[in-house]
Amino acid sequence: MSHERFAEVIADLAATLPAEHVAAWAGVLMGVDRSTDGTTVAAELIDVRPGFSVSAHAGRLVRSWRTEAPDLPGPAVALALRSAALLRQRADAHRTELAVSGPTSSSVPVRLTSSVVVEVVRAARSSLLVASFAAYGVAEVIAELRSAARRGVHIDLILESSAEHGGALRGSSGAAATFAALRDRATFWHWPAARRAANGNPHAALHAKFIAADGEVALVSSANLTDRALSHNIEVGVVLHDPGVVERLVAHFRALTAPEVGPLQRLP
Structure with missing residues (x-):
């Protein structure tokens, strides 16, 4: 299964979310498996770091994950989000x-x-x-x-x-x-x-x-x-x-x- 669209969502979120949100979300995602209800995941993401239009961002992440990459477990999504954020930080440092x-x-x-x-x-x-x-x-x-x-x-x-x-x-x-x-x-x-x-x-x-x-x-x-x-x-x-x-x-x-x-x- 192609994960290209999901990768684009991850990259967009890493570029948009503050570093504190990325770290908090990655912490939540580490404890999520493929059987966890999407609504529950979105709610946990919203609760762990309120503000910054997190509801829309959390909903987008969960929808894309469940649609484009349902085979990925939570820790893999957490790693992808952390990696994209790190690459973004390195690019910003040389802008x-x-x-x-x-x-x-x-x-x-x-x-x-x-x-x-x-x-x-x-x-x-x-x-x-x-x-x-x-x-x-x-x-x-x-x-x-x-x-x-x-x-x-x-x-x-x-x-x-x-x-x-x-x-x-x-x-x-x-x-x-x-x-x-x-x-x-x-x-x-x-x-x-x-x-x-x-x-x-x-x-x-x-x-x-x-x-x-x-x-x-x-x-x-x-x-x-x-x-x-x-x-x-x-x-x-x-x-x-x-x-x-x-x-x-x-x-x-x-x-x-x-x-x-x-x-x-x-x-x-």
């Missing part, structure tokens, strides 16, 4: 989301860049690595960074310098000036002119824009840390929830800031 500024469309669901920046900063528990070419305004971001510092998060800010100090920002005092309120709460990094020349291109720019929290999640975006970029410009970025990728991003920039070795230098 990528879009983050945009400016006009939106109905083509794809998006996250506003300004909201994502705040979310990533708030997610940090031990470290934040922030890079931006330009920076201006962003009072909300500065407030969130100050809050992160107060809860013990180590913050590194990698920022472009003004042309006067060997950078590529013209008509500006440099991106670091925007974060003056964090001078005693964060470590500031820049790319000195001499080290740019040593790299083979004295006119190169520190143009990366990203925020990484704890090596777990990161926003990589075209948007600078400016009010206009985060809210009004047409900008696009991605939110990475893949620790493996985020850790490599962080490791790369940690190497660039390595004392006496990396091209980036700590601002005094």
